[in-house]
């Protein structure tokens with residue numbers, strides 16, 4: 001087992017460090033470098049059929065659902081098609097509204113999660129076309145879906161998902177870009193600009209990983225707290241949910257992710273002297289609003305760790321400490337901001353002396369309902 005960990009002290013840390021390669025493999029074969037656009041040769045349906053969908057459901061569980069939340073924002077921004085994200089265990093019992101223009105996307109690292117598979121089967125029974133995003137060739141989800149986009153993250157062993165999440169997000173970027181190409185909702189220049197930035201992500205992830213020690217120091221600070229909060233807006237909120245899940249599943253510290261603008265409707269009551277708040281602020285269109293939310297928690301005594309793009313010299317004026325991620329398009333920020341959050345969960349769990357790879361009560365793949 002020690003050898004399988006490739007010199008790392010846990011599978012999770014190894015898998016965190018495999019993310020540059022996982023992203024490269026997931027996007028590499030799908031980008032036409034000459035034309036600066038996305039190709040999805042694996043799709044069996046015609047472009048005309050794909051272009052005909054006017055509503056998309058994204059169904060998944062756990063971390064895969066969080067990747068879906070990023071996918072929703074990206075697909076809606078790039079294609080203007082409404083997307084709804086739901087957890088599979090809710091959706092399958094919901095009597096969903098389908099039309100012949102509905103596409104369902106199921107996301108599952110393992111391809112074996114019982115609730116996700118059941119939702120897929122229900123949809124197929126209703127005649128809905130299902131596209132899977134999965135990491136396991138030959139899995140039930142891969143075999144039963146009409147269409148499959150594989151993530152090429154390689155085997156993921158640690159219960160807490162890391163490289164599967166970023167690969168799922170990368171696959172969703174590929175899908176959203178392809179859909180916008182065939183629908184003509186983005187210009188060739190806009191597509192090329194996003195493609196250029198996508199190609200930089202693996203190197204940027206490596207830069208973040210090289211600075212992991214910074215995060216380790218912060219983990220020492222929070223390792224004995226009883227509760228903490230993650231806040232963000234839009235894509236930053238989607239990533240906050242994943243950061244919070246990662247931390248709670250392996251460190252057993254209570255944490256909540258909140259849409260920053262919603263704090264004042266309840267959660268703000270829990271902010272008192274020295275409560276740690278992790279605040280993501282990478283989205284320019286709501287940056288000022290986000291800063292006001294940070295001021296609200298600071299005024300109640302919170303200790304705030306901000307997340308910003310390199311070159312942002314403002315956030316540090318409002319927060320206690322800042323984690324900088326390399327500059328990319330705001331749309332692509334999730335793949336970068338999630339990396340220090342994964343590291344934070346890992347280092348906090350390790351500092352508490354816990355079994356990082358096998359948290360209590362949890363399983364890698366939940367094949368029961």
Ligand code: G6P
Nearest residue numbers: 062063064108109110113161363
């Ligand atoms: C379990 C795992 C999570 C995972 C979820 C969905 O709860 O512990 O890490 O996100 O299942 O798994 P899937 O294989 O469908 O992505």
